Amino acid sequence: MAFEGSSVAISHTGKVRSNNQDSGYAGANLFVVADGMGGHAGGDVASSLAISRLEGLDHAFAAPHEAEAALRESITQAATDLIDMVKQRPELAGMGTTVDAIVMVDDYAVIAHIGDSRIYLYRDNVLTQITTDHTFVQRLVDSGRITVEEARYHPRRSVLMRVLGDMDPNPEIDTFVMKTQEGDRWLLCSDGLSGVVDDAHTEKALAHGYAPGRTADILLKQALDGGAPDNVTIVMVDVGGAHQMFSGTPTIVGSAANPTGIEVPAAKPRTSWLHPVRTAANEPSHFEPAAEFLEEVIEEDRRRARRRRLGWLTALVLVIGAIAGGLYLGYQWTQTFYYVGADEDSVVIYQGVQQSVGPFRLSQPYNDTDIMLADLTDFDRSRVEATLGARSLSDAEAIVDRLRASAEANQ
Structure with missing residues (x-):
């Protein structure tokens, strides 16, 4: 059935960038943020291509697993689109984009994610980050080497470990399904927002309960007040509620709304709406015996009669041989990569x-x-x-x- 709720999509170049490489989409059932990268023109093309490939999913699905499969297939096809585009236009080599998408299916949110754009869920007065950034610093956080706060200011915070780009035709995409309920507020955003406005301020803005458009205005203003060094794109979705429902025309913002000079394969004619008074444009494991284990074996041998020592030594040799054999086979396996x-x-x-x-x-x-x-x-x-x-x-x-x-x- 058709999704019942309200939504908004806005995008802004920010205060530093000269052009907007972000794209956003808010439709009847589909909601997407794509943050392009790869030069003045390449990011524009990448995020626009992603939106163009995904917007065909903006319809009712019979079941969540169908929407999940469709999301994965469409994003993978978008990677092929990028590769094909670079073959036609070599000057765009190196371009890529993040993709965060939600397809609403009945009482479920079907989610796809690659890159460092984010999806948040505000429910019962608590803001939760649903996606995990595919970045170098997030790996440092996950391994305990730095804190979340240190990650916000790390000099390599913008290095992506996974992205939809023109080099990998089979990108590793996170997809999953979550139960949603009336009153949920879903926020999709590029790092132009999450990198400037911390979660505490984002939660406070969402807590007011204003309509999606006004709430997005508040978040954008906070990003601009914080310097907005990157493009800022926000797509916000309320499940149910008293606010105005979907009007029938999808909202497309950022570079996908004005793909001047970009030929997007299989793109459909689209109607764009730019937010008023905005410039829409931005783990491995191995086994090592602990020293205590060997000391225990030696102490055990000392307590046993001489007639049994041979048995222990034989057993120890077998264990060491098994470990050595396992390590050797494991090493040989690693050399196939x-x-x-x-x-x-x-x-x-x-x-x-x-x-x-x-x-x-x-x-x-x-x-x-x-x-x-x-x-x-x-x-x-x-x-x-x-x-x-x-x-x-x-x-x-x-x-x-x-x-x-x-x-x-x-x-």
Whole structure:
């Protein structure tokens, strides 16, 4: 059935950016935020392509699992669209976009997420971040190396570990289904909002209970008052409630609302609405015996009769042999993997995995390419420094070929 509730979508270039690379969509059942990146034009194209590919899902689905499968398929197809676009327009190499999307199906919210844009849920006076950022600093937070507050100001906070881009035709997308209820307020936003306005202030704004449009105005003003160094895009959805229902025309904001000079494959004619007085434009484990275990074995041997020591020694040899054999097989297994990373100044294909067992690294350079980091775009260089996983050697070589083409286009 059709979703019953109210929504709004607004987008602003912010105070620093010269153009808006964000896109947002609020329709009858579909709600999306896409934060593009990759240069002055590339981000515009990437986020617009994502919206164009997804807007065909703005209809009623029979069941949540159907919508989840459709979201995953459409986002994956959007990655293919980006790759195809770069083949046509090499100057756009390196572009990418985040995608956060919700499809409302009956009493369920079907969610898809890749990148560092966020989805929040305000329910029973509590704001909860539903998605997890696919960033380098989030991995540091998850491993306990830095705090959430330190992550907000970390110099590498903008380095994405996962993004919808022009290098991977099979992106790793988080999808899941959540039960929703009347009174829920869903907030989708680019990091132009979440990176400036903390969760406490966001929760306070949502708590007023104002209509989605007025609430989005408050959040945008807070981002602008905080300097708004990036584009700010907000899509807000109220489930049920007394506010005005969907009018029948989807709201499209940001670069997707005005894709000047961009040919979007399979795009449908769209009607855009720009918010008044706004410039719509921005884990590995292994087993190591503890020292206490070996000391216990030695002490046990001392307490036992000589006639049984041979049995213990035999057992110990078998255990060590099993562990050594397991480690050897495990090491051989790790050598079936490849990834693309960087040494001091160039792009390198590594064989193995990015882990160590004590002083022993489980990867080594396989091919030091002639691609210099200095020749890459800032976006490509940050991705290489963060490393790019590959499913096989041929996949890694394909990534290198795309980086080479991007570097040549960037020179």
